Amino acid sequence: MRIYLSRPDITEKEIEAVSDVLRSPNLSLGPKLVEFETAFAEYIGVKRAVAVNSGTSGLFLCMLAMGIGQGDEVITTPFTFIASATSIMMAGATPVFVDIDPATLNIDPAKIESKITPATKAVLPVEVFGSPAGLDKVCEIAQKHNLAVIEDGCESLGSVLNGKKVGTFGRMSVFGFYPNKQITTGEGGMILTDDDDLADMCVSLRNQGRGGNGSWLSHERLGYNFRLSDINCALGIVQLSRIEQFKAKRRKVAKCYQEMLAGDDRLILPAEPAGCDISWFVFVLRLADRFTRPQRDIVLKAMRNRNIQVGNYFPPVHLQPFMVRQFGCKKGDFPVTEAVSERTIALPFYNNLTYDETAVVCRTLEEILDKNVPGV
Secondary structure: OEOOOOOOOOOOOHHHHHHHHHHHOOOOOOHHHHHHHHHHHHHHHOOOOEOOOOHHHHHHHHHHHHOOOOOOEEEEOOOOOOOHHHHHHHHEEEEEEEEEEOOOOOHHHOOOOOHHHOOOOOOOOHHHHHHHOOHHHHHHHHHHHEEEEEEEOOOOOEOOOOOOEOOOOOEEEEEEOOOOOOOOOOOOOEEEEHHHHHHHHHHHEEEEEEOOOOOOEOOOOOOOOOOHHHHHHHHHHHHHHHHHHHHHHHHHHHHHHHHHHHHOOOOEEOOOOEEOOOOOOOOEEEEOOOHHHHHHHHHHHHHHHHOOOOOOOOHHHHHHHHHHOOOOOOOOOOOHHHHOOEEEEOOOOOOOOHHHHHHHHHHHHHHHHHHHHHOO
């Protein structure tokens, strides 16, 4: 038996919705695009939604729409998927990393102000693994210093902090729909904002810089082909209609892991911080502080050899080879991020992971720790 790291939750309803678009004359820039954007804006509770071909594209267009570019700095976290930082670089700006809170694994609000300079234009917090913990404090600091907040919610669709939905904290926010996310469109992303000017700019930028006059061959600015097809949007509409069901399924899987692994002092399990209603993206635990990266890697290899897919979410962004070359980053720059990253294990996690499969994962993990990891 192979247990996958992630799998999408697709039913005949999604398949039929996609088939209906394929039978229509509107494969792109058609009615399903408008329907998906409208439904998404209503779900989050913002004025405008702009669908794009990926979360990465969405973050990049936010930078451009807000005029962030050469010579500007954007504060973000080194413990994230790399697109959070590269989207800043794609716009010509510089990512400025701030270490994480060891409890929440999100950017540490207490360390932000020391990194603010006259060149700082925005803060890009990430709700890592779906948790919005600390996001309110980040926004308070940004407001104090008149900085924009661009919310990277690509891992957190459906999460809530103190009764407020993720996606409503920043001046702009972005979600992603890769197949391992809470909902999927295959590939895709969504930009959210209450600012019509910013939304209109993103609409133009995603569509080759075309203006609002309706002319296909009139281009008002440098733009990009970041459109999301009606095929993807049809899939997204059905997926979004099931989001509360998905959240409940994922919470059930997370609870199984938490209960089965509770009491094992070799493991640090993810928890739900006070005030957070987490829409679980992945289930990432850590080996206890006494373990080393080589010991963690033994576990990863042994799990994979037992046909259980696992991951090491996330290697530090600042230690990625091209980041080292570009900015001279080095080991020791962000010690909390580095210590956490060396001990993470992402377990299989998706909507329809069964109780029995979860039990196999937990039993196998503990057997490997018992037999293969020295010094436990």
